[in-house]
Amino acid sequence: MTGRDLARIALFAALIIALGMVVVPLPGGVPITGQTLGVMIAGAVLGARRGSLSILLVLVLAAVGLPVLAGGRGGLGVFVGPTVGYLIGWIAAVVVIGLIMRTGPLRWWRTGLATLLGGIGAVYLFGIPLQALVLGIDLGPTALSSLAFLPGDLIKAVAATVLTLALARAYPPAFGDAPDRGRERVREHAAA
Structure with missing residues (x-):
């Protein structure tokens, strides 16, 4: 883990926190937020390991009481x-997103599939049953x-795909894969 890796992790944690200021409250206690957009981009850009660390950083900050979640929420x-x-x-x-993204060169369809399966499928897989359990x-x-939530999440998946591909063209070193292999994949995409 290099200083550059730590900076990327902190940067994406900050992005996820900032996107928490975009909130649309809904009945049932779970608001629509921009944070899942940040989660999708973190997985696509940082990969599974570094992306997980950025999420864990946000969750640890929330656990100690900092208002880093949607609408300024935090605490245990x-x-x-x-x-x-x-x-x-x-x-x-x-x-899920990080693993799918690392199966081959960066392509729009792979990025879209990753954000759909990970950013929507995996989140719902855990979110819906635990929401039902907590609410009884x-x-x-x-x-x-x-x-x-689905229409907004689909829009976020498209936005995450577009933003990831734009970042790949504008700044390939942002990608948190193994240094040489990740840059090579981004260069392949940029050349395509």
Whole structure:
């Protein structure tokens, strides 16, 4: 882990925190936020390991009480509330996204698939059941109510794909893969 790696991790944690200021409250205690956009980009750019560390940094800051989550929330209470599954899902999301992104050269379809499966699928896989458990509601109605998030999450997946590809062209060293292999993949994409 180099100083550059630590800086990338901190930068993406800050991005995720800043995107938490974009909040649309919904009934059921789970707001629509911009933070999942940051999670998607962190997984695509940093990869599974460094992306996970950026998420863990945000969650540790929240656990010690700093207002780093959507709407300025923080403290241990968020880890027993209806959003806990979504927060855990962020870790799974960056792992899934990072692993898919590292299966071959950077391409728009691979980036889009990664953000859909990780940024939406993995987050919902943890978020919906734990929200149902915490609220004491059946899984079916909870899953149905979560459909309100889907249009926004699809927009975020498209935005994450576009922003990742733009970053690959503008600044290839931002990618947190193994230094030579990651840059080579980004160069392949930029040349295509």
